[in-house]
Amino acid sequence: MRSLLTFILLSFSASTLAIREYLISNRCPTEIPLYISGELQGNLAVGELFTKTYPGAENAFIYTSANGGSVESGRGLTRAGFFADDDYYYIIVDPVYFNVGIQITPLNSPPAGTTGFCGRIACTTLTCATAFQQAPTSFPAPTSTPPAPPLYACPTTTDTRYLIEFCPGGTFPSPTLTTVALNPNGNKSKCADVRGAAFANGTPVQIYDCNNTPAQKWTISRGSTKVQLTGTNFCLDAGSTPGNGIGMKIWTCYDNLPAQAWYFTDDNRIALEGKGLCLDLPNGVLTNSNQLQTWQCTDNNNNQVWTI
Structure with a gap:
């Protein structure tokens, strides 16, 4: 019988062949511009749900420049990050300015017999413990143990789906002093x-x-x-x-x-x-x-x- 570790590693490998789908929701009080990996997708109306689908393992950053974020410099941007090869997901904040809160909810179930995978994460303040202050430059090899926060994983052998919500509390954060x-x-x-x-x-x-x-x-x-x-x-x-x-x-x-x-x-x-x-x-x-x-x-x- 194959070990749990073998199953998870195969799950990671198989996920690279599956479809990846991002459902992106605007819960902010105003329309927001939506960017995915540097490309403007258009404006997202209040309450609108936008779907982006990739045919395989596609890394992505999802963010908005609303409420003072700068796409040109990256200053002030709160970003949802996805490292598809190993099914990692995470949040990045600017340590100086916080433009919007973000919540990421994996819509897949964790592998059978495991705990700690595929959990919902949210960052709604500059000092949240669930976010990096700069984008990771490398990632650990996947194992049967969930990675240490603020890195998270949701290994799966099926199509992978995430819900990303901007302003999960329905409001923009107060100005960051x-x-x-x-x-x-x-x-x-x-x-x-x-x-x-x-x-x-x-x-x-x-x-x-x-x-x-x-x-x-x-x-x-x-x-x-x-x-x-x-x-x-x-x-x-x-x-x-x-x-x-x-x-x-x-x-x-x-x-x-x-x-x-x-x-x-x-x-x-x-x-x-x-x-x-x-x-x-x-x-x-x-x-x-x-x-x-x-x-x-x-x-x-x-x-x-x-x-x-």
């Missing part, structure tokens, strides 16, 4: 800094060597946001008459104050909402104490790129 350093164009050695760590109205915001002090820790989210000095009531402020060349400072945070109403874009620009102005490193000069400014937002201007 994250404490970060603001680095100019990916330069991790330089940070946006409150001059002299003087937490008072009017203190300039400058570029400075990164030193992991409170003067360089900011709370920000993708989309509409304040840029707040973490642990304080001071915000990045563009002044009452914003324009080209106006130096940046901190000021007491106020709700609905135009000088503190920023928008953190998918391409890493921090724009003053409705003004066409962006947070700018003057002339790209990285010398300590160079005060940041606002300047007209322009494409391909690396002086206006701020990475976290």
Whole structure:
């Protein structure tokens, strides 16, 4: 008699010849764009069920750019991942921004005599324990023991079917506020800094060597946001008459104050909402104490790129 391990391994092998079917449901409060492995499938209406079928073992990533996710950079995307060769499935989240919750439900029964396979998984918050923070680059060989979370498996000898639900709770997550350093164009050695760590109205915001002090820790989210000095009531402020060349400072945070109403874009620009102005490193000069400014937002201007 063949062992249980032999049966499971044969199940994995046979599954590569079977049809794979993904049923994708939009439970979000709005229509969402649907992507599968980099290809836009169209918009998925509220409550709509979309079916994608592959004739064999086809790896796939399924995701949406709704609610602040960026297809171009991958930032903010929550993704359902499938490694078809070994019937693995999993979820990936961006460690900084969480755009939608995802739930994966295998519609196949686990192999007879096994436990721990083919379980439902869901991730509805940035800190869920059921998701990777980056895509796996390799996978373990299948065995009779289920893989360790956040990797999951559903071996089968029949056609394989999964239900993938966006926004399983019916709502988008709240904006993700994250404490970060603001680095100019990916330069991790330089940070946006409150001059002299003087937490008072009017203190300039400058570029400075990164030193992991409170003067360089900011709370920000993708989309509409304040840029707040973490642990304080001071915000990045563009002044009452914003324009080209106006130096940046901190000021007491106020709700609905135009000088503190920023928008953190998918391409890493921090724009003053409705003004066409962006947070700018003057002339790209990285010398300590160079005060940041606002300047007209322009494409391909690396002086206006701020990475976290």
